[in-house]
Amino acid sequence: MTTNTTTQDATSGTTPGQSVLDARGVTMRFGGLTAVRNVDLQVNSGEIVGLIGPNGAGKTTFFNCLTGLYIPTEGEVRYKGQVLPPKSFKVTAAGVARTFQNIRLFANMTVLENVLVGRHTRTKEGLWSALLRGPGFHKAEAASRERAMELLEFVGLADKAEHLARNLPYGEQRKLEIARALASEPGLLLLDEPTAGMNPQETRATEELVFAIRDKGIAVLVIEHDMRFIFNLCDRVAVLVQGEKLVEGDSATVQGDERVVAAYLGEPFEDAPGKEEIAEVEAAEAHAEAHSDTTTDAAPEENDR
Ligand SMILES: Nc1ncnc2c1ncn2[C@@H]1O[C@H](COP(=O)(O)OP(=O)(O)OP(=O)(O)O)[C@@H](O)[C@H]1O
Known part of the structure; x- marks a missing residue:
């Protein structure tokens, strides 16, 4: 980085x-x-x-x-x-991508899967392609994974790609949120x-x-x-x-x-x-304190009358 x-x-x-x-x-x-x-x-x-x-x-x-x-x-x-x-x-x-004040990751998905979810706005493969898992789907999936790994590298989480998101320390979860946001390019x-x-x-x-x-x-x-x-x-x-x-x-x-x-x-x-x-108040307090040092043992004046 x-x-x-x-x-x-x-x-x-x-x-x-x-x-x-x-x-x-x-x-x-x-x-x-x-x-x-x-x-x-x-x-x-x-x-x-x-x-x-x-x-x-x-x-x-x-x-x-x-x-x-x-x-x-x-x-x-x-x-x-x-x-x-x-x-x-x-x-x-x-x-325009964003992260949230309260982390919103898919806790039970891996770090890599979380980033792949963030790429869905950039993948062109449709539902049928995904269901039939044709060559177009596999090519797009490989490209997405490669990009997702690049982003994990960028934020410093590549070595945790297969960890579950919920097992990451808090600071790394925040980084993962950023990687997921970046996945939408x-x-x-x-x-x-x-x-x-x-x-x-x-x-x-x-x-x-x-x-x-x-x-x-x-x-x-x-x-x-x-x-x-x-x-x-x-x-x-x-x-x-x-x-x-x-x-x-x-x-x-x-x-x-x-x-x-x-x-x-x-x-x-x-x-x-x-x-x-x-x-004024501070000066009066300082004055009173200075006097209290010298008058502690002296005969009380007005109060004792
Ligand atoms: N959906 C909502 N319905 C009603 N009031 C709301 C809603 N969302 C926010 N508010 C109110 O709008 C005001 C602004 O809230 P907002 O969360 O945007 O502030 P914020 O600057 O982000 O605060 P913080 O720094 O605490 O996150 C608050 O009074 C909040 O209660």
């Missing part, structure tokens, strides 16, 4: 900087609750874009709107200029919290894997709560708060934006003490 961070765009058929994802005015309402409100987001070829925000900000709902799991109440989502159909298998076939990969539950080494390895995916010409949009991961990785970061896009920019811009800090920590409440009041 390469960790070279330059953009080669070898497989996607797009030139760097060309629009891959163009979401405009996406709104998603559930009854009276507006989970996503009028969100615009673009991802260009060669980019890794981050989507962050506090719990319940609407990040996963937005992903679901992009991938056909939800039909947005308003707005439009285009992939390489074409409006995406509101059906998840058609979105995958169009070239996407031009855009959406990752929903890819490092959740990982230790720092696994997180670092995932960072390198995402760079390598980008270097293969696949644009990436990633939701993650691990800020160090996001700010190391992303060319651009968008911040969702209560369903709306609050800020978007490069890592330094987003990190330095007070509104982002406030959104994560919460706004100070109305009568919260200001800096001066806090300093």
